[in-house]
Structure formats: C-alpha cells, structure tokens
Amino acid sequence: MRRHELSDLAWKLVEPHTLGRPGTGGGTGRDNRLFVNAVLYRVRTGISWRDLP
Template sequence: MDRQEVSDALWERIEPHLPGKAGDPGRTGRDNRLFVEAVLWLARSGAHWRVLPKEFGRWHTVYQRFNRWCRNGVWERLFAALSDDADFEYILVDSTIVRAHQHSAGAPKKRSIRRSV
C-alpha cells in the first residue's frame, strides 16, 4: 500500500505529540504513522471498523488503540497542537453538522388555498 494519507511535512508536525517515544512509559505501537493513516482512512471513507483494509492491521487492534488514545487524551493534545496553524487539509463536514434550511430538507411546503367567489 502506498502511504498517501499523511505527508512527510505533516508527519513531522504530528510525531512529537504522539505516545511511544523513547522514554515513554508502557508499551509502544510498532508504527504510529500507519495507525494515524488508518484512522484518517476511516474518517474519510466513513467505513466501519470491520472493513478496515488489511494493510493497516487487524481492525480490532486498531480499534483498541484508537480507544486507548481517546481515553488518554492523545487526540485532544494533537488537535490542540495542530490547530495553531490550521490549513484545513483534513476538514470533515457533513449534514449532521450543518443544519439545512427546512425547504431543502424535504419538509412539505405550505400552499395557500385560493377560494373562488
């Protein structure tokens, strides 16, 4: 698989904020970059964890690591560090975030009743 999700320049900004560096307590993941690319793939595709391509590893292992990073606040620290210089490369917006006007959402339109006299 060709790694195209995270550019080298972006990775240089992300890597210092991730767990698993020398001297960090606990276990370290074998490849943080591949893991971040897996999470970005899921976010962009909207796919379920179980259909994660095998190139990223076992879906359940990736899922457990994602949950561990959520519980430990890794994502919040990463987003806070990167939000100082936002380039909007990875912005995700869908209809659950942006409320549509009632007429564009398929609501029935009110019609006036004309009476003939």
C-alpha cells in the same frame, strides 16, 4: 503517497504527539504512522473499523 495518507511534512508535525511514554501502561506502538493513517482513512471515508484494509 496514497490519497488518504499523511504527507511527510504533516507526519513530522504530528509524530511528537503520538509517542508513548516508556514505563507507563499500554504499548508504545511499532508503527504509529500506520495507525494515524488508518484513523484518518476511517474518518474521511466513513468505513467501519472491521473493514479497514
């Protein structure tokens, strides 16, 4: 696990709240954990969105 990523336990708590609803507008996302980790990395470091690794 990298420094700014969610632990498995934290992801287990967050995951049910990240699932899209089939049949509604928008995508459901292929890898929601990757997106949540990117948001947390951005918030913790203050990096701009275009500079995300």
